[in-house]
Amino acid sequence: MLFDGPREKIWYYHDIVKDDMRNGNGLRVTIFLAGCNHYCQGCHNPETWDPTNGILFDEAAYNEAMEAVDHDYIQGVTLSGGDPFHPANRYATNLFVQDFRKRFHTKKDIWIYTGYTWEQLHDKNSPDYDALNTLASIDVLVDGPFKKELADVNYHWAGSTNQRVISVPKSDDHNIVLYEDEKKGIFQGKLLSGRFNFTSPLVIPPSTEIEEKTFNPEDVFTELERRGWKESMLKHK
Numbered sequence: 001m002l003f004d005g006p007r008e009k010i011w012y013y014h015d016i017v018k019d020d021m022r023n024g025n026g027l028r029v030t031i032f033l034a035g036c037n038h039y040c041q042g043c044h045n046p047e048t049w050d051p052t053n054g055i056l057f058d059e060a061a062y063n064e065a066m067e068a069v070d071h072d073y074i075q076g077v078t079l080s081g082g083d084p085f086h087p088a089n090r091y092a093t094n095l096f097v098q099d100f101r102k103r104f105h106t107k108k109d110i111w112i113y114t115g116y117t118w119e120q121l122h123d124k125n126s127p128d129y130d131a132l133n134t135l136a137s138i139d140v141l142v143d144g145p146f147k148k149e150l151a152d153v154n155y156h157w158a159g160s161t162n163q164r165v166i167s168v169p170k171s172d173d174h175n176i177v178l179y180e181d182e183k184k185g186i187f188q189g190k191l192l193s194g195r196f197n198f199t200s201p202l203v204i205p206p207s208t209e210i211e212e213k214t215f216n217p218e219d220v221f222t223e224l225e226r227r228g229w230k231e232s233m234l235k236h237k
């Protein structure tokens with residue numbers, strides 16, 4: 001159990017919100033953790049940056065969170081912050097996610113908000129690669145730091161448009177599928193080394209037909225327009 005581990009590996013947290021509608025799909029239980037080293041300009045929660053400035057996530061907090069999730073009207077849990085993938089949080093985040101999966105299987109989903117990008121977490125040479133085993137067990141990752149200049153109050157589930165709401169089971173280190181697009185049956189490709197790879201069923205409703213094609217960069221936006229995609233969907237970095 002995560003609250004039994006070495007003290008320096010246990011989470012500190014700020015809040016457990018039991019009827020959250022802002023941090024993920026449906027009604028959710030959201031745990032706001034302490035600890036973030038992204039220091040984004042315009043961050044709304046700078047008090048969460050210090051990984052030990054919060055309440056120790058003890059057995060009572062754990063039970064409180066699990067009981068709150070265990071209602072039919074709750075779709076799942078969201079781990080936010082702070083950053084659940086702050087080095088001080090990774091160990092406990094992984095334990096919590098594994099434990100949650102064992103308890104609720106796929107009946108409840110898991111969303112994680114992190115200031116790291118998908119690419120950073122998949123970079124074998126990065127010290128942040130160790131968060132990857134946790135990723136394999138979650139449903140949605142909202143990635144990247146908050147960028148004040150890209151802030152958009154109408155952007156769904158994230159604060160700035162560089163952040164992506166990624167369907168984890170559908171994505172891999174070469175292709176990212178956005179959560180909403182997965183629902184619509186539109187899969188998104190990704191710019192790779194100056195070329196754009198599509199691996200996508202491009203019709204609605206979802207098709208089993210997979211199209212794989214590589215475009216020259218100058219043709220990408222014409223192709224996107226033809227398919228009704230928005231150029232802004234590519235401006236991730």
Ligand code: SF4
Nearest residue numbers: 036039040043082115
């Ligand atoms: S990642 Fe989130 S919590 Fe961390 S500094 Fe950026 S906005 Fe604040």
